[in-house]
Amino acid sequence: MDLSYTAEEEEFRARLREWLAAELPGLPPRPDPLDWPGRRAYDCGWQRRLYDAGYGHVHWDASPTQRLIFLEETERAGAPYVGANFVGLLHAGPTIAAEGTPEQRERWLEPVLRGDEVWCQGFSEPDAGSDLASLRTRAVRDGDAYVVTGQKIWTSHAEVADWCELLVRTDPEAPRHRGISWLALRMDAPGVTVRPLRTLAGSTEFAELFLDEVRVPVSHRVGEENDGWRVTMVTLSFERGTAFVGEVVACRRLLGELARTARENGTWDDPALRRRLGALAARFQALWRLTQRNVSEAQATGGVPGTGGSVFKLDYSHARQELYDAAADVLGPDALDLGREWNLDRLSSLSYTIAAGTSQIQRNIVAERILGLPKGR
Amino acid sequence: MTGAVDFRPNEDQRDLRRGIRELLAGRFGREALRAAVDGPGRVDRGLWKELGEAGFFALRLPEEEGGVGLGLPEAVLLFEEAGRALLPGPLVATHLAAGAVEGAAEGLTVVTEVSPEGLVPWLDAADVVRGDAAGAVPLRSVDPLTPLHRAPRTGRLSAGAVEAALLTAAEQVGTAAWCTDAAVAHAGRREQFGQVIGGFQAVKHLCAGMLVRTEVARAAVQAAAVTADRVEIAGAKLLADEAAVANARDCLQVHGGMGFTWEADVHLHLKRAWVRAALVLPGAKAAEEVASAL
Ligand SMILES: Cc1cc2nc3c(=O)[nH]c(=O)nc-3n(C[C@H](O)[C@H](O)[C@H](O)COP(=O)(O)OP(=O)(O)OC[C@H]3O[C@@H](n4cnc5c(N)ncnc54)[C@H](O)[C@@H]3O)c2cc1C
Numbered sequence: 001m002d003l004s005y006t007a008e009e010e011e012f013r014a015r016l017r018e019w020l021a022a023e024l025p026g027l028p029p030r031p032d033p034l035d036w037p038g039r040r041a042y043d044c045g046w047q048r049r050l051y052d053a054g055y056g057h058v059h060w061d062a063s064p065t066q067r068l069i070f071l072e073e074t075e076r077a078g079a080p081y082v083g084a085n086f087v088g089l090l091h092a093g094p095t096i097a098a099e100g101t102p103e104q105r106e107r108w109l110e111p112v113l114r115g116d117e118v119w120c121q122g123f124s125e126p127d128a129g130s131d132l133a134s135l136r137t138r139a140v141r142d143g144d145a146y147v148v149t150g151q152k153i154w155t156s157h158a159e160v161a162d163w164c165e166l167l168v169r170t171d172p173e174a175p176r177h178r179g180i181s182w183l184a185l186r187m188d189a190p191g192v193t194v195r196p197l198r199t200l201a202g203s204t205e206f207a208e209l210f211l212d213e214v215r216v217p218v219s220h221r222v223g224e225e226n227d228g229w230r231v232t233m234v235t236l237s238f239e240r241g242t243a244f245v246g247e248v249v250a251c252r253r254l255l256g257e258l259a260r261t262a263r264e265n266g267t268w269d270d271p272a273l274r275r276r277l278g279a280l281a282a283r284f285q286a287l288w289r290l291t292q293r294n295v296s297e298a299q300a301t302g303g304v305p306g307t308g309g310s311v312f313k314l315d316y317s318h319a320r321q322e323l324y325d326a327a328a329d330v331l332g333p334d335a336l337d338l339g340r341e342w343n344l345d346r347l348s349s350l351s352y353t354i355a356a357g358t359s360q361i362q363r364n365i366v367a368e369r370i371l372g373l374p375k376g377r
Numbered sequence: 378m379t380g381a382v383d384f385r386p387n388e389d390q391r392d393l394r395r396g397i398r399e400l401l402a403g404r405f406g407r408e409a410l411r412a413a414v415d416g417p418g419r420v421d422r423g424l425w426k427e428l429g430e431a432g433f434f435a436l437r438l439p440e441e442e443g444g445v446g447l448g449l450p451e452a453v454l455l456f457e458e459a460g461r462a463l464l465p466g467p468l469v470a471t472h473l474a475a476g477a478v479e480g481a482a483e484g485l486t487v488v489t490e491v492s493p494e495g496l497v498p499w500l501d502a503a504d505v506v507r508g509d510a511a512g513a514v515p516l517r518s519v520d521p522l523t524p525l526h527r528a529p530r531t532g533r534l535s536a537g538a539v540e541a542a543l544l545t546a547a548e549q550v551g552t553a554a555w556c557t558d559a560a561v562a563h564a565g566r567r568e569q570f571g572q573v574i575g576g577f578q579a580v581k582h583l584c585a586g587m588l589v590r591t592e593v594a595r596a597a598v599q600a601a602a603v604t605a606d607r608v609e610i611a612g613a614k615l616l617a618d619e620a621a622v623a624n625a626r627d628c629l630q631v632h633g634g635m636g637f638t639w640e641a642d643v644h645l646h647l648k649r650a651w652v653r654a655a656l657v658l659p660g661a662k663a664a665e666e667v668a669s670a671l
Contacts, residue, residue, distance in 0.1 A: 001390065001450040002383050003603045259671035275661060278668030282612030285667075286597035293384040293596050300385065311592050314585075360578075366588055367581035371561045374576040 003292065005065070013069045019053055020077040027080075033344065034203050036084075040118060040160040043083030047115030056113040059089050060097055064295040068245065075249035082246075084157050088112040088119035092165040095182070099223045099231050108163070108184065120161035122152040122185065122209055123232070130361050132167075133176045133229065137211060139168035139183065145215040146170070146183065148191075152209035154355075158194045159207055161187050166216075171226050180228040184220040191215075201347040244316055245291050251284045251323060258323075262330045276326050283319045287312065310357075310365045317352035317359065324349050384599070386454060393447075394454045400431055401462040407642070413465055414645065418524045420466045420487050420502045429484020433459075433468075434475045438482055444475065449540070449602040453547035457595075460551025460621075460653075463645055465522040467499045469544045469657075470507065473537040478505050492656045493538060495530035498523050508535065520648040539607050542614045542658040543598065549617035549653055550595045552646045556621075556628035557587040559643065563632055574631075583627045590620035611666035614658045621650035 005013070028045070031038030050056045058070045059082075075081075082089050093112050096104055111117035128135040137150025148168055155164070164185040171179030185192070191214035196204035223231035259277055262268040294308040324346035328335035331342060338344060353359045367373045386394065404424050413421070428434065436452055438444020445451075452472070459468055467489040471481050480486030489499045491508030500506065500513060501524060513526035535541075561584050564575030574580050597613035625647035629636035636643050654660065 001386055001599055001603055003600065256671060259668070271661075271665075274668045275664035277671060278612075278664035278666070279615060281671055282597070282615045282664070282667045283593070285609060285612050286593045286600075286616050289384070289600035290593055290596040292600070296384040299383070308592075311589050314589050315593050360582070363582040363585035364578070366585035367575075371557075371581075371584055371588060373561065373564060373581050373584060374573060376576055376578060376581070 005069070009065055009069060012066055013073060016055070016070065016073050017077070019055075020073060020079055023049060023053070024077060024079060030080075036157075036160050036204065040084045040157075043080065043085055044115035044118065046080045046083075047085050047089075047113070051114050056115075060094060064299045068292065068295055071246040072249050075246050075253065081250075084118050084160055085112065085115065087121045087157065087161075087165065088117065088163075091121055092119040092163070092184075095165065095231060095234050096184075096222055098234050099182075103219075104184075104222060117162045118157065118160055119163045119165060120155050120158045120187070122155050122158075122164040122166040124154045125151060126153050130358055132232075133180070135167055135169060135180065137166070137168045138172070139170050139181060139216070141170070141218070142215075144218050146181075146218060146221070148183070148185070148211050148214045148216055150211050152211070154197075154206045155194075155209045156206045158187070158209055159196055159204065163187060164209070167228055167232060170228075174226060177229045179226055180232070181225050182222045182228040182231040183216050184222065185211075185214065185216055189214050189216070200350065201344060244313065245295075247320070248284060248288050248291055248316065251320060252281070252288065254323065254327075255281050255284060258327055258330055265330070265332070267330050267332070273326070273329055276329075280319065280323055280326060283315070284323075287316050287319065290315075310362045311370075313356065314359055314362045314366070320352055321349050384596075386450075386599075390451055390454055393451055394458060397431065397433065397455050397458045398461075400427065401458060401464060405462050405464055410463055410642070410645075414521050418502065420499065422487075425466065425471075425484045425487060427484070429482065434472050434484055435482035436472070436475075438476045442476055442482075444482065449543065449605055450599065452544060453550075453598050453602040456544045456547035457551040457554070457598075460548030460649075461555045462551070463522060463555075463642075463649060467503060469541050469548075470498075472544065473541060474505070474507065478507075480504075490535065490537075490541075491528050491531070493531060493534050494655060494657070494659065495528045496656050497526040497528050498652070498656065500524070500526040518652070520645070520652045522645060522649065523652050525652070538657060539610055542663075543601055543605075543610045545653045545657050546594075546598050546601075546610070546614040546617035549614075549621035549650060550591065550598050552650050552653075553587070553591040553594060553617070553620040553624040556624035556643065556646055557584065557591050560584050560587060560624075560628040560631040563635075567633075580631060583631060587624045587627050590616075590624055594620035608667055608670040611658060611663040615660060615663040615667065618650070618654040618660060618663075622647070622654060625650050 031042050047056065058067060089112060093109060096108050123132060125135050125137060137148065139146035139148045164187055166183045166185040168181055168183055169179050170181040191212040193210040195208045197206055197208060199205045255277065267273055290312055294312060297308060327342050328346065334340055335343060368375050404427060432445040433455055435444040436447050436455065440446040467487065470490040471488040474488035475482035478486055478488050481488050486504045487502060488505045488507065489497060489503035491497050491510050497510050497513050500510060510528050513528040516525045516527055518525040564580050564584060565573055567574050594616040597616045601609040601613040625643060628643045632641055632643060635641050
């Protein structure tokens with residue numbers, strides 16, 4: 001058990017801190033949360049700055065410890081998070097890096113790192129949510145292309161994406177997990193229609209994706225034909241394993257802000273509320289430590305995060321919702337004002353126990369894969 | 378490229394944990410536990426001495442003083458094992474007295490302490506009492522394995538109180554982990570409706586929740602042992618108390634009627650978890666301590 005950093009890592013931290021201090025004042029103002037093209041431009045601009053400074057690769061090539069330092073420092077400095085580049089940097093990118101051919105890595109990774117291309121994730125379908133393996137979008141081989149027909153749903157950032165990591169059924173006769181393939185779909189290909197869906201927060205964060213005989217070159221398949229489920233599991237373990245690291249740091253900062261507000265408006269004098277904030281601070285500190293442990297384990301086992309991600313995601317998603325509930329009690333009547341950022345974030349947080357595998361599904365995973373209890377449906 | 382932050386116990390630490398686990402399995406298995414429950418509330422001096430020889434009490438004394446020369450990260454591993462085994466006796470107070478009270482390090486002297494909450498465990502069995510136990514009156518202790526006296530409440534934190542909170546939290550993690558294992562084992566054995574109850578999702582999800590609580594609390598306790606930070610320790614105690622108590626309750630639930638019996642061990646864990654929670658840095662105080670640093 002060693003939580004100290006090497007001299008080299010401390011130097012990495014110091015250089016990063018210095019760079020952030022110089023770079024952040026020059027950032028353009030944050031776009032309106034409802035302006036998706038504006039958000040894309042902003043997020044990609046930030047990624048480009050990171051790239052030019054040598055930090056573009058940090059989510060992939062840096063040691064897990066350097067990644068932790070990066071997330072800790074950028075969050076502390078109030079720098080933007082990955083935003084529209086979430087899928088490119090944290091799902092599709094790592095999957096291509098792990099499973100792609102050299103040509104595929106060459107074609108797709110660099111533009112993501114430079115902030116030139118944005119990816120989205122086309123996994124869920126109207127009839128395949130938690131039961132993802134029941135997906136039905138068909139891909140039929142025709143010469144050197146697949147002809148893809150079907151529907152995806154809840155596709156985040158689809159409106160502004162260039163590429164979609166798409167799961168399709170290539171063998172309808174095979175057992176469900178063995179007939180799926182992973183394709184990179186160009187969002188401007190003929191036959192692709194995006195229909196935005198409005199979330200309860202009022203924004204069009206995600207969309208429906210209609211695919212009508214869309215041709216996807218066979219060379220855009222990552223992994224073997226019908227091996228897409230295994231390839232997907234790599235993506236999902238990245239998603240659950242490390243994708244939320246930055247947000248834990250953010251929560252610790254948010255709690256500090258909340259305590260300041262509570263001291264100013266007098267709610268701090270309510271011992272029950274004060275202790276609730278204390279308990280939440282203890283929880284986020286522990287989640288940060290759990291993250292460090294998961295990263296240590298991933299580092300020891302060669303980079304792919306393990307089931308520890310499910311344990312983390314379960315507690316984190318609920319803790320974060322509790323944080324916003326506590327915030328609402330601190331804010332009092334102001335908790336009903338959507339002009340306050342807290343309240344928009346509170347609405348967004350309602351998705352945390354659903355997206356990226358619902359809490360119920362995570363509990364199934366923990367019970368079956370870690371505790372060895374019998375599998376059920 | 379590997380970084381230095383490596384949270385996992387290293388090989389020596391794993392060996393240490395294995396050693397104490399084996400010692401306790403051999404010397405304080407289920408039969409000894411149940412004998413202690415039915416017995417007259419005495420500390421097993423033979424076992425205490427063996428613990429002393431294994432370095433349980435002298436763990437953190439420097440080697441020049443005859444100690445093992447290790448630190449809190451190793452101590453929390455040992456105390457987690459002690460908690461899992463429900464090892465009785467004032468282990469934390471004796472460990473903290475090593476080097477200060479003659480014979481404590483060797484397991485020859487049993488030391489107890491008056492807690493800031495005014496509770497004194499094992500008063501009659503102890504050779505040395507730290508703090509002022511004058512006027513202490515016996516309670517009918519809820520925990521059959523922890524005799525308790527009540528002394529006037531001082532509210533004053535002794536020098537070792539922060540470390541005591543951490544080591545007690547480590548014991549709570551042991552209870553949380555034991556309860557998870559026991560619930561999973563029972564759920565994998567007991568059949569109803571023609572299948573093991575562990576196949577029912579309602580039961581599986583209780584077990585998954587227990588694992589999550591254990592892992593979050595363990596990460597907190599182990600990190601707090603490394604940093605020795607007062608606020609981090611308070612947070613770890615809070616989470617470990619919650620994990621131990623909630624897991625014991627869920628474990629009881631998974632056992633059904635059997636869980637409500639004296640015969641099943643789960644009530645012993647629940648009751649001990651309550652005692653450990655109340656003895657040092659109870660929930661409200663721990664939460665205040667963390668809040669004050671916000
Ligand atoms: C904000 C947001 C962004 C998203 N972004 C994307 C994206 O970019 N790309 C993408 O592909 N998908 C995305 N999703 C979809 C997300 O992965 C699914 O919503 C999720 O997997 C659940 O599927 P579902 O919505 O069909 O719910 P269902 O699977 O229908 O679940 C409904 C309820 O039933 C429960 N349930 C289902 N099966 C079981 C079971 N076996 N045991 C116990 N309970 C069960 C669930 O826990 C849930 O409470 C996003 C979702 C949200 C909310």
